[in-house]
Amino acid sequence: MAKFVVVGAGIVGLATAHRITLDYPDAQVTVLEKEPRVAAHQTGHNSGVIHAGVYYKPGSLKAKLCRAGSQSMVDFCTEHGIPVQVCGKLIVATDESELPRLRALHERATANGLPVRLVGPAEAAEHEPHVRCVEAMHVASTGIVDFTAVCTTLAALVEKAGAEIRFGSRVTGIVERGGNQIVQTTTGEIVADAVVNCAGLHADRVARLAGIDPPARIVPFRGEYFELRPDRRDLVRGLIYPVPDPQFPFLGVHLTRMIDGSVHAGPNAVLALAREGYSWDRINPRDIADFAVYSGLWRLARKHLRYGLTEVRRSLSRQRFAESLARLVPDVTAADLEPSAAGVRAQAIAPDGALVDDFLIVARDRQVHVLNAPSPAATSSLEIAKHIVAELPGFRGRR
Structure with missing residues (x-):
């Protein structure tokens, strides 16, 4: 009986575990999650958009998996009774x-x-x-959904198939012993035939624990949101985005009607002071030291200094945030905005300062490491899972 360990109970990790249970129904599957719940970080803090695949280079993994994932996500939600809307x-x-x-x-x-x-x-x-x-x-073909609800359903399906989701279990090492993958955690060792690293904000660190030198490093960018006051939600019916500037790395603030009827405005993009830095006062000295000595971040900063300063100013001023939104919908004012929860994007940056533009998935020695899976990873998650499982070293063709 094959034994699989999946690190991370965000949407990519849970989709991968679900795919394994479908493709290897007799396998033993364990999902490790350091938090006490699913979707605790990127998945649970995003805008809930099912992206169509507009922005991505033709032929890239993002373009291929997002287009397919957009449809498969809608189909999955429809099948399992998860509220979803293709609003355009x-x-x-x-x-x-x-x-x-x-x-x-x-x-x-x-x-x-x-x-x-x-x-x-x-x-x-x-x-x-x-x-x-x-x-x-x-x-x-753009839609909206609650991705946390998707994760809750995936978790239930995984457990129904006999897999275990082990919460409060942080990975501390991955070593090979006797031909097996030994995953060391704060709740004990697990012996596995294959390991899939879907640790999101900590994916590069988990890869290093496995002895892999990642080709890029995760740098956290906080995306801050406001939402429209309930009496002003009628200003937006669906989703309104600006035209992105290709010389800058992010899409710009936009307006998004959520599946619950609220309307979110944002996100901006500022360097977070912790990998889980959801506010300016969330500071982690280890995380700061990690990216402060990374040449790739400094090269990125030099290239996009003006853009970065603009984002910081917008972070500190509701009026500036509102002015950006008013370019799209002139009736929006600062008085219409209420603070909402922020998210943190795990962005892989190459040593030369380039943002890794595509999904980055590295396979080696019965391990698969998902080292860059920002948006549209939630949209694409069911297809990313198929891609991962099909590429598992040593398992191709086995069922």
């Missing part, structure tokens, strides 16, 4: 200078086989009456 979104150009970038994005989305259309201001207003634009791209 608008990506809006607010002035003429953004039109070349919008049209280039339209070409990319078309190359990825997505149902997208360029629309003028009048048609954009049919979708979002309060939006301001000179042109927009309507993306019909």
Whole structure:
């Protein structure tokens, strides 16, 4: 009987464990999670968007797995009674200078086989009456869901299939002994035939515990959110995004109607002072020391200093945050915004300062390490899981 250990009970880890139980129904599967619940970090703090796959380079893992994952996530939610809505979104150009970038994005989305259309201001207003634009791209296949609810369902399916989810269990080492993978944890050792590292914010550290030198390092970026006051939620029907600037690494603040009817605004992107740094006062000296000596971060900072300072100013000023949103929906004011929970993005940065643009999955010696899985990983999670299990070293073709 094959024995698998999956590190991390976020959506990628749980989807992988679920996939293993489907592909290897006689296997013993253990999911290790250092927190007392599923979806405690990235999965439980994101915007709940089921992305269509607009932004990703054709042929990349993100493009391939996001497009397939968008449909499989909707199908999974429908099958298991999880509320889901395919509401579509608008990506809006607010002035003429953004039109070349919008049209280039339209070409990319078309190359990825997505149902997208360029629309003028009048048609954009049919979708979002309060939006301001000179042109927009309507993306019909974008949806919304509560990914924590997805994780709760996945966890139940995993346990029903006989797998164990071991909470409060932090990995402290991974060694090979007698042809087995020995996973050392704060709750004891586990003997496994294969290990899958889906540790998110700590994925590179878990890889180093296994003796692997990761080709990139995780650096945490906090995404801060506001939400519209309940009496102002009628300003947004679905999802409204700006045209991203390709010279900067993030998408910019946007407006997102959540599955519960609330409307979130954000996120910005500021360097967090801890890997789990959900506020400015969450500081972890070890985490700071880890990225402060990393040449890749300093090279990134030099390249994007102006962008980073803008994000910090926006973090410290609700008025600046509101002004960014008002470019999309002019009626939004600072008085309409209420603070909401922040998230932290585990972003892999290469030694040369480049953001790792695609999913980064490294397989070696009956181990698979997911070393970069930011957005759209939640959307793509069921497909990422298929990819991981199909690539497990030493297990290809075995069922």
